[in-house]
Amino acid sequence: KKEIKLPWSNALLPFLLFFIFTVFATASGALLAPIPLHGNEYWGRAIRALITFGIGLSFFFAALWMHKDEDDLRHSLKWLYAGLFITILWVGVQAIALHTPLLKKGQVSAWQELFSVRGLTKVRRVSGFAFEASWFAGQLVTLYIPWLFAAILARFRVTKYKWLEPLLLLGAIASLLLTFSRGGMLIGITAAGLTLLISGRKAISRAFSWFFNIKKSAESVKSVDIRAFSTRIVLLFLIIAMLWGGVAFIARQEYVTRLWTVEANSLSDYFIQINAGGRLTYLWAAAKVYTAHPILGTGLGSTGFYLFQEYPDWAMVNNPEVARQLSPTTNLYPNAKNLYLRILVETGVVGFFIFGSFLFAILAQIGITIQRNKFLGIAGLFSFFAIISYYFMQDSFAMAELWINFGIVLGTASYLKNKYKEAS
Template sequence: MTADTLAPLERWLWRALLLCVPVSATPLLPFGNGTLARPLAIVPAALLLILAAYRLLVLGQRPRLAADGFVALGLFTLYIVVSGLGVVMVQPPDAFKGQTPLDSLVRALLTWGVGLAFYVVARLQIRTAADIRLTLRHLFIGMGVSIAFAGLQVVAMAQHGELLRIVQAITDLIAVRYDGLVNRAQGMTFEPSWLATQIIVLLIPALIARSMARQEGVGAPASPGHALRLGAGFAVAIGGLLFSGSRFGLACIVAMLGLSVFLAALRGRIVAAATFLGVMVAGGAAVVAMSGLGAGAGATYVMGPVAYLTESADLGSLAGGDLATGLTDALALAGRFAAAEAAGLTWLDHPVFGVSLGNNYRYFGAYAPDWAFTTQLFTQGAKEGIGWLDPNSPEKGNAKNLFLRLLSETGVLGFALFIAFFWRQLFRGRPHDAFHRYFRLASAAALGFSFLNQDTFVDAGLWIPLALCCAMNHLPRHDLAAARE
């Protein structure tokens, strides 16, 4: 097999990987009942790594990649291995949820390895302006299919009956069953919040950058039909967020569009500011229209807290811990808040090295806040809460927040190394043009928001935006000139 025959095969595998990104929990991968994150994209990623190894070892071809990012990532990897082993070796080898501290560390290192695989493959495949355009286009196609399927799920949940049974059966073929289709759509992911996070991270930054810069991409000016394509793109993305009924996703898009309105007005880009305002108004109208549907953004999960906070909450009677209890019960966020607070307290007791990667969940029982035990998290048989303390339950009280996970599991040293890598990938050097500037700003905001809601390394949605920004940072001038032609 020669280099000429490898190139088209690699290109097709990269396209397949991008189209598979929305499938985050495929039942085709036999990872056990306790593993929900099973990205289908790891299959083409593994094949691409094998081809890259063939190029290096057999053909003697070394990839010409900027070292930017690999050094920091290598240091972080070495740190989590050495510090993790140092921490778990002094802990008693007691099993909790079927795993000793060393077992949990090894399992976490394997998930970190999956993330590294996505990053390396993305860096190998995204090098030129054409690669960037291809990546963004195929991500949008894959996410568009997932969002369309989410729309079908909303229709099925609204109608119930045979249609819901059929759609649930199809969903079970695509994603590991978690809670099933009740009143919020999950698309091809394993739960609604994951769908919303993918939309925020993979679609919104490019749409914001195209609006602000009036460009198709980095180095590429707007072409005929730009406004129509932009409107359609926002319609698909906002539709997906509405179908998911994710309060986190809806709050994120309001925050990102609000910040974009402010930035556009500050830069004198009135058309872009008007576009963002129009998207917000249209989205708000859609939420109102869906309020009677009982599914998606019209589900009680979304509309109930709004009614509670705007009409029925007696804040005067909620003092001290009662305020936290009332609000978290109303928002059904007690579990996430409790896990985050426990992770923060864990870090304060283990500030330098943390408790080792993958072992944060062991400390939830010791550091869980007292107020959490009076909420619905523990009092109404929730899947979380009691399950986090049960040594026989697969449910784990993880941080649910990447910032707090890094602090509690790797300490301030590991957190600093990872943030240094993250920041350098996004903001190394001056932006080449307006699209580049706004894309990396929007990507930083989107990833920052996603880190508040997820703590996994195995989602390709974390690594591909970083590789896109890194590729833009290193684009040669002749490549930019070719993109403008």
């Protein structure tokens, strides 16, 4: 019988250590005996949080152990691209309904409710197959775009169709713009910029070299020059047109332009007016909770029990999200909406540093992988920057897009490591 060897990565040790410490911190957090909130009790929230963490673990280990070689990677990418293609088609339908009179919004919303618990949003933001637009933007920048971006830089193709990755990348970027997600666009720009700065300089140099150095043919110099020159001019105009069109489209959306057009009396008032008052409130309160329990934290899933009493006075005025949570009839359970703060609050500084060591172990593995497989390394680097940025905007362990790419990269990197050892 053929022995089955599961991929192993040095990043797994701190990750498993973090899980064990989380269980310990949760048990110790029960000794604090927080007062139940809106029908939620400590162990109910703790068990729920451990289950969601387990879901995240399942995504991570499934992706890790399913990718034992480059063939597995290609197979997964084909299905990932297929899913993205279908998503882009549905985004197109949503965009037509939201921005043109060609399709009725109510009809498309009814179609969406056939497979989703939510129809089209009241604002003109596409959400793909996600529950809300910001979640869809997060999926694009953390799951799909890293592979497409790496495919362009490393000139890697999954199929024989060389136009597939560039076309899907354009579709993904257009979908991202249509979400109007300020955080999603910022993450995409940040991750792309850092990845280019670190590993894309050769690709940029190659592109400039191709653009400015037109090869000549001894047989027909003029015709080749004209054709090559025309190709470059058309390509340049297309790039400028797409950039100009994207910026102009976003600049007309009040949800985005509000960032620099609002008139606020204070910093807190500014955040409230740009619909970020709730996030600032949670950040403020979570930071104060952490200072009260800095070592072991309050236990997994328990942040909401401590946030209310730390809300600042300014959060009580003209802050609809906070007002809904303060209603005596609500059953909402507040959260930090920032994974770093959540880990600090619930597992203390010890858990935070263990989780940080897990992230640094992944980054170290990605750095080694870039030397052995440029495509995989660039995709991993983009994913890393996008995911650690996305942690600032959400606090759930159960979101698949935060684990799948890490699992794929580490699993395939383990294969490359063994292959490199055998070759040497």
